[in-house]
Amino acid sequence: MSTVSSSHDLEHGHAEPPRGLTRWLITTNHKDIGTLYLLFSLTMFFIGGAMALIIRAELFQPGLQIVDPHFFNQMTTMHALVMIFGAVMPAFVGLANWLIPMMIGAPDMALPRMNNWSFWIMPFAFTLLLSTLFMPGGGPAGGWTLYPPLVLQTGQAFPFVILAIHMMGASSIMGAINIIATILNLRAPGMTLMKMPLFVWTWLITAYLLIAVMPVLAGAVTMLLTDKFFGTSFFNAGGGGDPVMFQHIFWFFGHPEVYIMILPAFGIISMIIPTFARKPLFGYASMVYATASIAFLSFIVWAHHMFTVGMPLAGELFFMYATMLIAVPTGVKVFNWVSTMWRGAMTFETPMLFAIAFVILFTIGGFSGLMLAIAPADFQYHDTYFVVAHFHYVLVPGAVFSIMAAAYYWLPKWTGHMYDEKLGKLHFWLSVIGVNVLFFPQHFLGLAGMPRRIPDYALQFTEFNMISTVGAFLFGFSQLLFAYNVIQTIRGGAKATDQVWEGAHGLEWTLSSPPPYHTFTTAPEVK
Amino acid sequence: MTVGRSSKVAMAGQPPSGEPASRERATRARRTVLVLAALAGLFYFGFILMMVWR
Ligand code: HEM
Numbered sequence A: 001m002s003t004v005s006s007s008h009d010l011e012h013g014h015a016e017p018p019r020g021l022t023r024w025l026i027t028t029n030h031k032d033i034g035t036l037y038l039l040f041s042l043t044m045f046f047i048g049g050a051m052a053l054i055i056r057a058e059l060f061q062p063g064l065q066i067v068d069p070h071f072f073n074q075m076t077t078m079h080a081l082v083m084i085f086g087a088v089m090p091a092f093v094g095l096a097n098w099l100i101p102m103m104i105g106a107p108d109m110a111l112p113r114m115n116n117w118s119f120w121i122m123p124f125a126f127t128l129l130l131s132t133l134f135m136p137g138g139g140p141a142g143g144w145t146l147y148p149p150l151v152l153q154t155g156q157a158f159p160f161v162i163l164a165i166h167m168m169g170a171s172s173i174m175g176a177i178n179i180i181a182t183i184l185n186l187r188a189p190g191m192t193l194m195k196m197p198l199f200v201w202t203w204l205i206t207a208y209l210l211i212a213v214m215p216v217l218a219g220a221v222t223m224l225l226t227d228k229f230f231g232t233s234f235f236n237a238g239g240g241g242d243p244v245m246f247q248h249i250f251w252f253f254g255h256p257e258v259y260i261m262i263l264p265a266f267g268i269i270s271m272i273i274p275t276f277a278r279k280p281l282f283g284y285a286s287m288v289y290a291t292a293s294i295a296f297l298s299f300i301v302w303a304h305h306m307f308t309v310g311m312p313l314a315g316e317l318f319f320m321y322a323t324m325l326i327a328v329p330t331g332v333k334v335f336n337w338v339s340t341m342w343r344g345a346m347t348f349e350t351p352m353l354f355a356i357a358f359v360i361l362f363t364i365g366g367f368s369g370l371m372l373a374i375a376p377a378d379f380q381y382h383d384t385y386f387v388v389a390h391f392h393y394v395l396v397p398g399a400v401f402s403i404m405a406a407a408y409y410w411l412p413k414w415t416g417h418m419y420d421e422k423l424g425k426l427h428f429w430l431s432v433i434g435v436n437v438l439f440f441p442q443h444f445l446g447l448a449g450m451p452r453r454i455p456d457y458a459l460q461f462t463e464f465n466m467i468s469t470v471g472a473f474l475f476g477f478s479q480l481l482f483a484y485n486v487i488q489t490i491r492g493g494a495k496a497t498d499q500v501w502e503g504a505h506g507l508e509w510t511l512s513s514p515p516p517y518h519t520f521t522t523a524p525e526v527k
Numbered sequence B: 001m002t003v004g005r006s007s008k009v010a011m012a013g014q015p016p017s018g019e020p021a022s023r024e025r026a027t028r029a030r031r032t033v034l035v036l037a038a039l040a041g042l043f044y045f046g047f048i049l050m051m052v053w054r
């Protein structure tokens, strides 16, 4: 383990990275690995985004125009897998790598070599996953939820998909272990737990969720594998198993997974709003407790995804009320963000715009979640576009907006250059308009009964689908502005100051912009 | 807040490795990792065994 690095390193002072490709292949530096994760994630955003545009293009009109239904189903399945495991999660891990050591005054992650491995598994996992699209029988097409028996009809791709999921899982678990070991053991003197920036807190809790549920997903897909190839009947009623059991196991992973994708976002927003409101965060301790409560509750609500599958009445009621309970800590958070802004000296630079949009639009997603949590109502909404609208509101203007806010907020620190503010604002406004045009009409489609995951639909759904597709292309192409802005900022631009933002506080802003390759080799004193 | 910076480089774990404080930190980090890895293994095999037993 590298924590036990020899005094050899010290004496010779390998302060500068090797040059060229090897630097990135063999790097154990948290900043390099953070950059790799973020660039990987950006690539996956565009690949997953292209799939989404294929889906929306097909749904522009009723009837089948562009792709055949089997390919359409591969697109819905792959879009979800790529976005969840390839885009959103690695983006947060990349941010964790860059920021957690700088925020807690540590020189690097606790396990730098494992860190390298965690990252480099990902490109292989996703090359494997994407290559299944070209295999006989095509890629997985039964939805990202992988329900048997449908998923067992996948062609030759099946074992490769499962290996890819195992690889992503291993990468996530190693990343989570690394993050916990870093936060618990490498904090600078004086950096007590309750002084940690909220991004560090939310990631600490997220990492525990990851360790608890990624192995469960791995177990579930292992059982699918043995059911298909080794004659077991875990999920096969014919052999004494139960396909519904898979759904329970999957959602025991799946619901905490959605919080894995939103808790770090909560952390980011809790860092950005105080900076641009020029006030300390309102209710720091309650934020920590709310995060922990949400994490705890996320383990006892999974069957709200299964209301229509059939459960005892007591089960339906338990999962309904438990789900609604999550609205309480979530409400605390929204209240705290708004109270932080209250009477603040606010300015509206791009990160703040994305953060404010997050607060409003995530809350809309939370409300539609509450509607879905009402078990009798869910019998109508389940598996319709209403569900699609719900989770895209929490994930796109939620998780994804927080990632963009973070990119704009910390990019000057990382690169030493200011991004183009005009372009950033343009990107924001096109995104916020695009995302609402894209997803708001899907609420109406769902309430009117349009099922999710279909390539064709009844005529009365046409108008809303057309509007949604227009929004999708607007949103999708606006993201090119983001990529352009990021690349230009990496290459040059106005010099950023060390503090960058007038209202910014925290250890990372005491470092130079860009920070030296190795930071806090001598621990700072936190008072 | 004061931030010290030094030109010396320790891979991970300040104060510089080799000193007792850093060795203790390394031991603690190693222990954290083992516990967490065991936990992950427990969840993986636990769920499968639960299903087998059923
Ligand atoms: C306010 C808290 C929330 C509540 C009460 C809630 C409730 C629900 C319910 C009841 C469903 C099942 C709907 C159905 O299939 O009929 C659902 C689906 C979903 N939710 Fe939420 N949710 C909340 C927050 C979130 C967050 C924060 C995320 C992610 C960041 C999220 C992501 C999802 C996803 C991805 C699905 C669909 C999964 C699938 O079937 O593919 N939800 N939600």
Ligand SMILES: [Cu+2]
Pocket: A254, A255, A258, A301, A302, A304, A305
């Ligand atoms: Cu859920």
